[in-house]
Amino acid sequence: MIRRLPQSRDRGIPEATVARLPLYLRALTGMAERGVATVSSEDLALAAGVNSAKLRKDLSHLGSYGTRGVGYDVEYLIYQISRELGLTQDWAVAIVGIGNLGRALANYGGFVSRGFRVAALFDANPEVVGDHIAGLNVEHIDELEAVIERRGVSIVVIATPAAAAQQICDRVIAVGVTSILNFAPTVLSVPEGVDVRKVDLSIELQILAFHEQRKGDRESGGPVMAEGLQQGASA
Amino acid sequence: MIRRLPQSRDRGIPEATVARLPLYLRALTGMAERGVATVSSEDLALAAGVNSAKLRKDLSHLGSYGTRGVGYDVEYLIYQISRELGLTQDWAVAIVGIGNLGRALANYGGFVSRGFRVAALFDANPEVVGDHIAGLNVEHIDELEAVIERRGVSIVVIATPAAAAQQICDRVIAVGVTSILNFAPTVLSVPEGVDVRKVDLSIELQILAFHEQRKGDRESGGPVMAEGLQQGASA
DNA sequence: ATCCCTTTGTGAACGTATGCACAAAGTGAG
């Protein structure tokens, strides 16, 4: 079973806060680019889509980096959050499974800009092995262990079919990987000390469908009325 | 700012429970395929990666569908969860932004199998418009409103660059869409009554990096020992 | 130097989620 992420209280930063720090970081980066020097919790919260009390409490877990009456220094806060998240280091990421999704991930720009470097791509299909994607050669899955160790990969992204995921997971854990991002629609079982995060596209849609159905219940028809769509409750 | 999903207590099903129902559904589907007729909360919990008390409490929110001393009837539970999630209906989904990710989503098999039907694809790039992907023509973004209404799309997936996301969001809301799955790395602001779910690949990696860093703190070296190829902090 | 204004950081109240532990409810053997 997927373990709870450990160390949530290593130095007292709650898991919920950690999950929001990247959000703040993104908002701050945008502000820095627009030349904003300081920002209040109110404004930053607005930009990040949370309320200001939550933002302040979150930041207070990192330390006292604000100035009362003024706000937070944008550059300084970017540095502090980056450091806390470990983004001042360079993380080598491997992507396993170069299907549509794997390809999309390999080309995704959001990684590089945040301390992540796609360092290796793997696939089992001989037709794909050898392809050049995002400046990298696709390696055969047989090379998995050797290449991971050689290139110091510490985070592995699994984008294989569900049936292959557990096996890949076991293999990378065997060579010391302890952080896995899983896109395969399956539950990975991992030993204590290994972190798995799961992204499941169909689950997100199902949650939306649940709420969408509830809206429909109170109004006219269900979702399948096509043409005569009412414009629904946006208020 | 992104609104809290409403209706979390519509009929008393907590949001945390709703988020796990798709997990149970997947585990159950696998069991049904393997011919399993009934399952205990213990076994189902194991397959879904949660503990059994939580599973039972979750299911109890839907009703009393188990039999004490026996367990749950797999087929019946599949039906009940599907109904609760609204998957017994047919949901028309549109994908906006046919880049690498949009393409991957259009081809993703996990949708169709669960009541979702990709009904339209949109892109702004004339070179992409007209392409045939997953049996669909890519439409020009100018057709967004017309096609959404014509085909009864009720859920929109945004896979555009961040800069375009808010505009697309506003436009689909204007024609009555109230459920949006956002892959663009930006905060969407929507009116009350519209549900936005966000999937952000780089945020997941950042959370992993945080925990990975914590592990490293207590052990030997940091992540970047590799072949000596780190180029230092990107922040 | 004093006063007023702004904004942070946080104590306290509230709400939600988790997990234990057990009574209630069912099965099946004898």
Add this chain to the structure above:
DNA sequence: CTCACTTTGTGCATACGTTCACAAAGGGAT
């Protein structure tokens, strides 16, 4: 029918997360 066994459904204690509301702290004007 009774008894022993299994497994659900849930009350309760605890942990976690959110929000309010305000004292403490700093800035700047006079």
